[in-house]
Amino acid sequence: MSNRPSIRAQSQALASHILPVSATMIGVCATLIGLVKLAEAKHGSSHVDEYAALASVMFLASALTSYLSIRYSQRAGLSYRIEQIADLIFLGGLIGITLVATLFAYEVI
Helix, strand or coil, rough: CCCHHHHHHHHHHHHHHHHHHHHHHHHHHHHHHHHHHHHHHHCCCCHHHHHHHHHHHHHHHHHHHHHHHHHHHCCCHHHHHHHHHHHHHHHHHHHHHHHHHHHCCCCCC
């Protein structure tokens, strides 16, 4: 008996979670960029907005790849590989935005 339906269901389940969360994180990054721009007027320039923009691009790439994974769900192997890429990019974005927030809190950047 083949487990293709279960792989396809799992793939769609993870990708369907990554897509909306990535979109939300893009909004969080955009909010952070706006707040930093307001703070720069009082406290001087920093690179936080640039790093947040890079994290935002990572979340966009994650959202696009998770969308493609859902879109190509009929091709289980391809969908699974794209989903794995989306997952790795998403984790990279989370690590990146966490580093930005931590370094910003300690006024390193």
